Amino acid sequence: MSTSRTRRAGAFAALALVSTLALAACGSSDDGGSDAGATNASGITTLESGKLKVCTHLSYKPFQFKEGSDVVGFDVDLMDLVAKKLGLEQEIVDIDFAQITSGAVFAAKKCDAAAAGTTITDERKKAILFSDPYFDATQALIVKKGSGITDLAGLKGKKLGVQTDTTGQSYAEENKGANGYEVVVFDDLSTEMAGVLAGRVDGAVNDNGVVYDYAKDNPTTEVVKEFDTGEQYGLMFKLNDPNGQKLADTANEVIKAAQTDGTYNTIYKKWFGVDAPK
Known part of the structure; x- marks a missing residue:
């Protein structure tokens, strides 16, 4: 949500561990390798055929928020580009922010990726795999x-x-x-x-x-x-997972291409009313 967002040590860390275990218990019992669901032509596996399930924490306007019955925002538009690159449709999963940054959502197979205006930190890198930075905050x-x-x-x-x-x-x-x-x-x-x-x-x-x-x-x-x-914000994926790495690599390609061809600036101006910083 910047989300920029860092958990305090001690009690927060313990809570994250409990939450991770609790969420994982709700997920599939298969704990090995890629979390198989459906593999597309790019060789990337997603939890559901035709879908890229993306966890976020609403509301964090203008990055992700509800407009009527739809979830919209800067992060949503950026992840739509990633989904399109993979030939998939983005599906938003609204979930507690701490479950995202602790990696619990990936352990529990709740989503393939996460985008929640989230600051890249060394502490968070221990639990989740970040894309290259896509936003300064x-x-x-x-x-x-x-x-x-x-x-x-x-x-x-x-x-x-x-x-x-x-x-x-x-x-x-x-x-x-x-x-x-x-x-x-x-x-x-x-x-x-x-x-x-x-x-x-x-x-x-x-x-x-x-x-x-x-x-x-x-x-x-x-x-x-x-x-x-x-x-700096980063998109998030499952850590120490080959499939998560492939998703992160794809996201990095998409971010770089969007910044080069002007698509990133178009999205930035749509949500912030000014051109993106050079």
């Missing part, structure tokens, strides 16, 4: 207009909202001692942003792409500060 602070808050220091004695299991949460936790605010954790982006709007928190930190989009749609809020965290 950083953390940003959103507040209500007229609050007088312009940075983290202005939140001393106040409440700062974060989304659970994200790099925004990690950034807020790392800096709360120096700035004296209380961290309030929300389950998803929608409730985090609603917390700012309703005054439950005095500000919130999340990826710049999503907070700017929210401020555009909610003019009583404003983004007052960006923090140079140097994050």
Whole structure:
């Protein structure tokens, strides 16, 4: 969901392990090699014939969110290109974000790939296979207009909202001692942003792409500060799996081609209103 998104150590790690085991128990009993379902002409196996099942965590506008009965967004359009390359149709699976970044969704055979505005981190690389980076992101602070808050220091004695299991949460936790605010954790982006709007928190930190989009749609809020965290998003696949590697390789080919032929810029401009950074 930037999602940019990193799990804290300790209890979170233990929870991820339990969740992985629980999800795996719900999946197929076949635990070897590629998770066989249907193999297409490219030699890539997917869980369901004709489908590329892609896990995400809704809502994370404008990367993936519901518009009527359809799931749309930047990540959705990008994964449509990957599916098309494979001669498949993308099918979205909405699931808890921690289940994606822990690799549990792949162990449980819930999806072939995942796209959820997710920051590539060394910790996450231990559980999932990332594609090449496809989007640059950083953390940003959103507040209500007229609050007088312009940075983290202005939140001393106040409440700062974060989304659970994200790099925004990690950034807020790392800096709360120096700035004296209380961290309030929300389950998803929608409730985090609603917390700012309703005054439950005095500000919130999340990826710049999503907070700017929210401020555009909610003019009583404003983004007052960006923090140079140097994050990059990656698409996700099953780690230590030949089939997962083939999917990642295909995704990398698609990303490179889209950036070269202008398709990436077209998608970027569609969702962000400006040309993609060079």
